[in-house]
Amino acid sequence: MSQETEFIPYIVEPREDTGLYNAKLGIWLFLASEIMLFGSLFSAYILLRVGSFTWPVQSDIQNVPIGAINSVVLLSSSIFFIRAYVALKADDIVKYKKFMYLVIGFAFLFLILKGFEYYQHFSHGEFPKTSVFLALYFLMTGLHALHIIGGILVNSYYAGPGLYLREKNKQWFINRVEVAGLYWHFVDLVWIFLFSTLYLL
Amino acid sequence: MEHNSNTSEFKRDLLIYFGIIALTGMIVGISHLKLKTLGIFLIVPIACAEAGVLAYYFMHLMTKKRTVHLLLLLTLITFITLLFWPAWDVAYSPRTPSEFTTF
Amino acid sequence: MSSKHKPAHHDPHHGDSSHQQSFWSQYVFSTDHKVIGIQYLFMSLFFLFFGFCLMLLMRWQIAYPGHPLPILGKMFGESNMPGGVMLPEFYNQLGAMHGTIMVFLGVVPLGFAVFGNYLIPLQIGAKDMAFPRLNMFSYWSFFVGGLLMISSFLLPGGPASNGWTSYSPLSDIAHDGQTIWLFSMAIIIISSLLSSLNFITTIFQLRAPGMTFERLPFFIWAQLITAFLLLLAFPPLEGAAFLQLFDRLLGSSFFLPSGLYVNGHLYNVSGGGNALLWQHLFWFLGHPEVYVIILPALGIVTEIIACNTRKNISGFGMMRWSIIFLGFLSFVVWSHHTYLTGMGTNITAFFQTTTMIISIPSVIIISALFITLWGGSIRFNIPMLFALAFLPMFGFGGLTGLPLGLAATDIPLHDTYYVIGHFHYVVAPGVVLGLFAGIYYWFPKATGRKMNDVLGHLHFWPTLIAMNFVFFPMLIQGLMGLNRRMYDGGATYQFAHGILFWNVIISWASWILGLAQLAFIFNFFYSIFKGEKVNSDNPWQSATLEWATPTPPPHGNFSKPITVYRDPYAYSLEGAPKDYSPQDQKEI
Numbered sequence: 001m002s003q004e005t006e007f008i009p010y011i012v013e014p015r016e017d018t019g020l021y022n023a024k025l026g027i028w029l030f031l032a033s034e035i036m037l038f039g040s041l042f043s044a045y046i047l048l049r050v051g052s053f054t055w056p057v058q059s060d061i062q063n064v065p066i067g068a069i070n071s072v073v074l075l076s077s078s079i080f081f082i083r084a085y086v087a088l089k090a091d092d093i094v095k096y097k098k099f100m101y102l103v104i105g106f107a108f109l110f111l112i113l114k115g116f117e118y119y120q121h122f123s124h125g126e127f128p129k130t131s132v133f134l135a136l137y138f139l140m141t142g143l144h145a146l147h148i149i150g151g152i153l154v155n156s157y158y159a160g161p162g163l164y165l166r167e168k169n170k171q172w173f174i175n176r177v178e179v180a181g182l183y184w185h186f187v188d189l190v191w192i193f194l195f196s197t198l199y200l201l
Numbered sequence: 202m203e204h205n206s207n208t209s210e211f212k213r214d215l216l217i218y219f220g221i222i223a224l225t226g227m228i229v230g231i232s233h234l235k236l237k238t239l240g241i242f243l244i245v246p247i248a249c250a251e252a253g254v255l256a257y258y259f260m261h262l263m264t265k266k267r268t269v270h271l272l273l274l275l276t277l278i279t280f281i282t283l284l285f286w287p288a289w290d291v292a293y294s295p296r297t298p299s300e301f302t303t304f
Numbered sequence: 305m306s307s308k309h310k311p312a313h314h315d316p317h318h319g320d321s322s323h324q325q326s327f328w329s330q331y332v333f334s335t336d337h338k339v340i341g342i343q344y345l346f347m348s349l350f351f352l353f354f355g356f357c358l359m360l361l362m363r364w365q366i367a368y369p370g371h372p373l374p375i376l377g378k379m380f381g382e383s384n385m386p387g388g389v390m391l392p393e394f395y396n397q398l399g400a401m402h403g404t405i406m407v408f409l410g411v412v413p414l415g416f417a418v419f420g421n422y423l424i425p426l427q428i429g430a431k432d433m434a435f436p437r438l439n440m441f442s443y444w445s446f447f448v449g450g451l452l453m454i455s456s457f458l459l460p461g462g463p464a465s466n467g468w469t470s471y472s473p474l475s476d477i478a479h480d481g482q483t484i485w486l487f488s489m490a491i492i493i494i495s496s497l498l499s500s501l502n503f504i505t506t507i508f509q510l511r512a513p514g515m516t517f518e519r520l521p522f523f524i525w526a527q528l529i530t531a532f533l534l535l536l537a538f539p540p541l542e543g544a545a546f547l548q549l550f551d552r553l554l555g556s557s558f559f560l561p562s563g564l565y566v567n568g569h570l571y572n573v574s575g576g577g578n579a580l581l582w583q584h585l586f587w588f589l590g591h592p593e594v595y596v597i598i599l600p601a602l603g604i605v606t607e608i609i610a611c612n613t614r615k616n617i618s619g620f621g622m623m624r625w626s627i628i629f630l631g632f633l634s635f636v637v638w639s640h641h642t643y644l645t646g647m648g649t650n651i652t653a654f655f656q657t658t659t660m661i662i663s664i665p666s667v668i669i670i671s672a673l674f675i676t677l678w679g680g681s682i683r684f685n686i687p688m689l690f691a692l693a694f695l696p697m698f699g700f701g702g703l704t705g706l707p708l709g710l711a712a713t714d715i716p717l718h719d720t721y722y723v724i725g726h727f728h729y730v731v732a733p734g735v736v737l738g739l740f741a742g743i744y745y746w747f748p749k750a751t752g753r754k755m756n757d758v759l760g761h762l763h764f765w766p767t768l769i770a771m772n773f774v775f776f777p778m779l780i781q782g783l784m785g786l787n788r789r790m791y792d793g794g795a796t797y798q799f800a801h802g803i804l805f806w807n808v809i810i811s812w813a814s815w816i817l818g819l820a821q822l823a824f825i826f827n828f829f830y831s832i833f834k835g836e837k838v839n840s841d842n843p844w845q846s847a848t849l850e851w852a853t854p855t856p857p858p859h860g861n862f863s864k865p866i867t868v869y870r871d872p873y874a875y876s877l878e879g880a881p882k883d884y885s886p887q888d889q890k891e892i
Contacts, residue, residue: 007431007860010509019266022434022509028269029501032276033539039280040543040588044558044581046284052576059232071225078259079218086211129555132576136558139550185259189252195225196248200232201241268508279536279635283588286639289651 005169012171027179031186034147038190041140045197048132056133058199061126063117067199070113071191077106078188081155081181088177093163100159103184107152114145137198144194147187154180217258224251333444335436336859340443341422342750348413351450353825355405358398360818365390366793367811384462395791396465397481401457403468404485407593408492409450411731414739415600416496416534417446420503420527422750426850426857427521429512429866429888434505442499449491456484467789469590472559472582476551477566483552486545493542500531500538507531512849512888514868518624519887521848521872522617525624526603529631530596537592537635544585551577583642591638595630597731598698601738602627602669605691608745609673610873611846612688613680614883617873619672626665633662643711644718652711659709663702670699681876681883685844686760690741693768694734701729704779719789722782725775733771740767740824747828748843752855753835759827766820773813777806847874847884 005011014021049055084099121127121134128135158177166173228244236243331339364373370389377388384394421439425432433439456463464485466475475482507528511520547558555573559582562575610617617623639647639655673695682688704726707713717723740763747755784803786794793807794800842851849868853861866888874885880892 008434008436008510010434015509018268018508020268020509022505025268025508026435026438026501026505028272029504029535030497032272033497033501033535035276035280036283036536037539037543039283040540040585041547043283043286043540044543044547044585047581047584048558048576048578051578057235059235064229064232068225068229072222075218075221075255078255079214082214082259083211127554128550129557129574131574132557135550135554135556135574138554139546139556143546182260185255189255189260192221192225192248192252192255196228196244200228200244275532276536282635283540286584286651 005172012169012175021175023175023179024182027182031182034186034190038140038143038193041136041143042193042197045136045140048136052132056131058133058201061121061133062137062199063120064199066113066117067195070110071195073106073110073113074188074191077103077110078185080106081184085174085177085181088174093166097159100155104152104155104159107148107155111145111148114141140194140198144187144190147190151180151184151187155184214258217254221251221254333440335432335440337421337425337433337436337439338750338857338861340439341418341420343443344413344417344421344446347447347450348410348418349828351405351409351454352411352414353821354454355402355410356818356821358402358405360814361390362395362398362402363811363814365395365791367808369792369795390791392791393465394462396467396789397462399789400464400467400470400485401453404464405453406731407468407597408489409453411597411735411739412496412593413446415604415735416527416530416596417442417499419523419600419604419739419742419746420499420531422746423850424503424506424524424527425510426853426861427524427848428507428510429515429849429862429868430506430510431860431862433502434509435502438498439502442495442502445491445495445498449488449495452484452491453488456481456488459484469586470548470582471586472548472551472577472579473561473564475548475582476559477571483549486549486552490542490545493538493545496534496538500535503527503531504535512866512868515887516868519868519871521603522606522620522623522627523600523603525627526599526606529627530599532631533592533596533599533634537589537596540585541589544582547585548582580642580645583645584639587638587641588635590641592634594727594730595634597735598666599627599630601694601698601735601742604742604745605694605738606673607846607848608687608691608741609676610875611844611884612683612685612691613676614683614875615676615680615873616871616875617672618675618678619668620871620873623669623672626668630662630665630669633658633665637662640709640711640714643714656709656711660706663706663709666702670695670702686755686757686764687741687745687844689760689764690737690744693764694738694741697737697768697771698730698734701726701731701734704729716785717782719787720782721778721786721788724788725778725782728775728778732775733768737768743828745844746850747831747835748838748855749841749850749853750856751832751835753831753837754843755827755831755835759823759830762823763820763827766823767817770813770817770820774810774817777810781806842886845882845884847886848872849887852886852888 008022009015010020010022012021014024018025080099080102084096084103087093087095087099118138121138126134128138158173158180162176163173165176224247228247231240231243231247234240330336334340334343361373361376364371372388373385373390374388377385380390380394384391421433424430453463459479459481461479461481463481464470464475464478465481466478470482470485507520507524547556550556551558551560557573557575557577559579560571560573560575560577561579564571564573564575606617606623637655637659639651640659643652643655677692684692704722708717708723708726744755744760747753781794781800781803782788784800786797786800786803790796794804838855841853841855844851849866850857852866854863867890868887869890870885870887870892872887874880874887874892876883877885877892885892
């Protein structure tokens with residue numbers, strides 16, 4: 001792998017004038033596009049709600065306690081990721097893996113709670129076709145859940161089979177995990193807005 | 202952009218963690234009061250604060266270089282543009298019904 | 305150590321990698337930006353040709369509505385053209401797919417992905433893109449998305465038929481072709497987003513030592529701004545596509561208002577949606593998209609003009625600021641596409657103002673290019689002919705946009721042939737001529753051979769003349785009130801009878817235009833194998849870095865590390881031995 005880092009510069013070490021290594025700039029660009037993606041859905045929410053005659057009382061339809069618990073779950077997994085990253089940089093692979101398993105575990109917990117919520121809605125006859133609010137809810141949280149699944153896949157790879165990459169180039173692996181962490185924090189950030197908008201307003 | 206494994210950074214992260222949870226609890230409480238329009242103007246800024254704190258500390262936004270700051274500023278401007286046209290459109294459109302949504 | 309042994313840390317990416325890589329990893333699943341650029345080239349040229357043929361077919365129906373198409377008419381089946389006569393449904397499908405394919409699979413990939421992928425690392429002095437594997441993934445996503453889009457022609461109900469703009473509520477209830485359209489768009493958008501972030505990262509991070517932003521060629525500036533537009537403007541369309549897919553597949557009502565009647569019956573959905581939401585989300589992308597179409601061509605033309613006038617570009621600094629300003633503004637003009645949707649006067653006034661303002665940077669750029677010609681030693685080679693033709697054609701097309709940008713004058717012009725004339729003027733004799741210029745110009749670098757000049761003239765002159773005969777009459781027809789997207793070209797409308805004869809002229813001009821492209825197609829493929837070989841790595845004597853490589857550039861591009869010493873258009877410098885001073889050459 002060192003051939004790759006010789007071929008393309010700034011994979012491992014940052015470039016002086018930008019202060020960034022390539023993947024870090026890349027992930028922030030990606031997150032910028034994600035901001036615009038979720039932003040368009042929030043924009044749709046605002047227009048549809050402000051323009052409609054009636055809008056359901058969201059906190060009556062939604063399971064606010066579970067939503068709040070999910071907020072804590074995702075936030076905790078973010079903190080665990082930070083601990084994992086710190087451990088990785090300190091060369092403590094055992095601790096790194098332990099915390100990554102917690103990250104992934106809590107992500108699964110989030111999905112399970114979400115799945116339970118969806119099941120609750122379906123059993124009350126609440127589907128996307130039932131109302132515009134529910135349609136927005138299912139689309140926005142569904143898209144978010146897809147992002148969680150993507151994050152689970154990436155994090156599992158770096159906590160398991162992907163560890164061989166660390167043998168090839170330690171700093172590159174640390175960078176990769178940092179970049180994955182940025183993505184993961186972003187997923188948490190989106191949830192904060194989703195919870196506030198779709199449950200509490 | 203380093204987290205030390207020593208306790209001072211960890212304590213700070215823990216503080217932020219509980220801080221965000223506290224803010225979350227606060228907005229759940231405000232939502233419970235069912236304050237309608239006032240509720241929106243309270244909940245949304247607090248949610249933005251939570252997100253800002255997360256981005257700033259966990260995503261190390263404070264140590265990022267000018268490049269990323271500029272990029273995010275650009276994105277923010279574009280995002281706000283996208284977000285505020287519906288409000289303006291509804292406010293000035295002649296088709297808007299005279300009765301507004303009752304929250 | 306024997307001098308015959310290569311050093312132990314010899315970089316296997318250089319030169320002899322062909323011995324180690326299989327055919328598949330070198331030419332099919334390659335991570336080399338040049339191979340990927342060529343892959344995009346063949347795909348986008350194919351799509352351009354395909355979309356062009358759709359138009360040729362449409363023009364028959366417009367010129368001779370209800371007449372069976374001789375010979376070819378039987379080929380399209382009884383469900384599309386019974387007895388060789390085109391059905392309105394088929395016409396609409398052709399129209400929607402022509403627009404979609406030309407914009408999203410033809411012109412944008414050609415301008416952005418082909419020239420960007422091939423040239424960005426070369427012009428900044430890098431060995432490859434920042435994320436080569438991601439680049440390969442972008443290409444194959446584009447391939448899958450494009451294939452899916454084309455495959456919708458094989459559906460029983462045919463492809464999407466609601467225009468390239470797919471307005472709701474019709475798109476919500478249309479046949480299956482629309483669903484495939486939405487899925488294809490989602491995949492193509494992802495491909496585009498990943499390419500954008502690759503280009504931006506590469507331009508920021510992989511510039512050679514000495515290559516400051518001010519020393520970047522204007523082509524790179526154009527690609528950088530284009531990449532930002534794609535990065536930030538495409539996601540709302542992705543979001544809108546998800547919303548429309550939900551409406552179609554899960555019965556939601558994002559775009560369906562309450563009380564909607566379909567085929568005489570109240571449509572059984574929850575309602576509460578807003579059809580205009582689709583329009584705004586679409587055009588939030590749609591307007592930056594047209595700048596995505598334009599900017600790469602502006603970049604290409606600037607490179608060619610600088611090289612072939614042997615002068616620095618006049619007002620280069622102004623051009624850089626203009627293009628940055630243009631990028632910003634392009635995000636706040638989109639509602640000039642929705643003037644007729646009943647918006648209030650305040651919001652209309654806002655968009656009118658921004659739309660008028662955005663013409664300023666474009667005018668500055670075109671003017672700077674015109675001024676550059678003054679006092680230059682102009683070499684009239686084939687790329688330069690195309691680049692020179694671009695300037696007045698694009699300028700004229702842009703000017704025809706002004707009445708559309710003002711709300712009052714847009715009222716009679718909206719959705720008429722005037723609009724079609726306007727945007728085709730900027731894209732067809734505008735951007736496409738610029739892209740052709742680029743192909744002729746960089747062909748020698750990629751292949752080591754020149755394209756034939758006689759065939760180049762046979763391509764250029766009829767194309768330029770025919771394009772004007774196709775699109776100028778459309779402006780007249782639009783001013784007379786002829787609506788767009790009518791399958792009979794307006795034959796059923798009394799008021800249109802006086803201008804219907806133009807349809808015949810336009811159609812014949814378009815078929816002649818098609819014939820002229822044969823010269824290009826033949827020239828392109830013939831020259832790859834049998835073209836006249838160039839005897840220099842820098843046959844056009846250009847000062848920019850892409851010419852400082854071997855021909856064609858190997859994996860890794862440059863045979864020695866590059867340092868940049870001067871601005872990109874260092875032509876005819878005082879005291880210089882030659883009339884060009886390459887950027888990587890230390891002495892003047």
